[in-house]
Amino acid sequence: MSQLIEAVIKDKKSWGDYFFVTFQAPELAALAAPGQFVMVKVSPKGPPLLRRPFSLASADREEGTIAIFFQRVGLGTNLLSRYSPGEKISLIGPLGRGFSFEDLAFPGELLLIGGGRGIAPLYYLAQKLKERGLKVIIFYGGKTQSDLPLREALAKKKLADKLILATEDGSLGFKGLITDVLEQEVLSPLAKKAFVCGPEAMMKKVAELLRRWNLPGEFSLEAFMGCGFGVCWGCVRWIKRGQEYQLVRICQEGPVFSREDIKWSEEE
Ligand SMILES: Cc1cc2nc3c(=O)[nH]c(=O)nc-3n(C[C@H](O)[C@H](O)[C@H](O)COP(=O)(O)OP(=O)(O)OC[C@H]3O[C@@H](n4cnc5c(N)ncnc54)[C@H](O)[C@@H]3O)c2cc1C
Ligand code: FES
Structure with missing residues (x-):
């Protein structure tokens, strides 16, 4: 059940055009799961009139915060980037269906590709x-090093057993696309599943690799969203249902879908 709340901004960090904003929102933190999102009213009266969708990047039930x-x-x-700690902002969430990871158990190894x-x-x-004690390998790519601002937090919080970085201009990590690095990686027999979010072309390439490796994967899709909760039909995409x-x-059945359910091209 999603909630409409006025949340106070507790903290804000920024790196160039990237922002990590933490809200005091115990009602949302209590319900949140990874892969779900919130609709944010970036301007109280507009423009823009429509809320904007953002994935939950964190939720802490004890502290009552989401980010x-x-x-x-x-x-x-x-x-949205101009708000400061202490200011209030209207949120609806948590919305959508997130990642399925409850059945994964040690000694599984998971690939997170962003x-x-x-x-x-x-x-x-x-x-x-x-x-849950699972082994996590994170592939994190961008055009240049300024597109990878969460790399330090990932390392500091020990969220990855292995953190693999790639930049197209070679300013950090491997030079090239993150999918090139993924393609070269020798897959462990313990690899159980991949979780993916990023630009459409990247996700399409990852889907191809997973199909080749016969590895299950879930993808968090983006779409233009009018409402975020199933009313406007502005966010539709071809998804396999049955045959x-x-x-x-x-917004309603996703944003997370299994690789084999997503129509990646017209030929499928
Ligand atoms: C479920 C979901 C989760 C998302 N999670 C995140 C997140 O965690 N972090 C994040 O930075 N962004 C996320 N997005 C994308 C984010 O919602 C858009 O970047 C944002 O709405 C753009 O708003 P704007 O007014 O700044 O851009 P606009 O002025 O509306 O558009 C600026 C540019 O962004 C493009 N754009 C706008 N909306 C989208 C969209 N939904 N998908 C692709 N391109 C878009 C436009 O084509 C245009 O080129 C998510 C989107 C969805 C659907
Ligand atoms: S955004 Fe309105 S139905 Fe999905």
């Missing part, structure tokens, strides 16, 4: 997987 990690890309995220801001839901998921593809609301 989002976002990239400033346009009007809404620019307004491109740029796509690391947000994986950052939260990694916390939960480490709590055929159907137009499915990403």
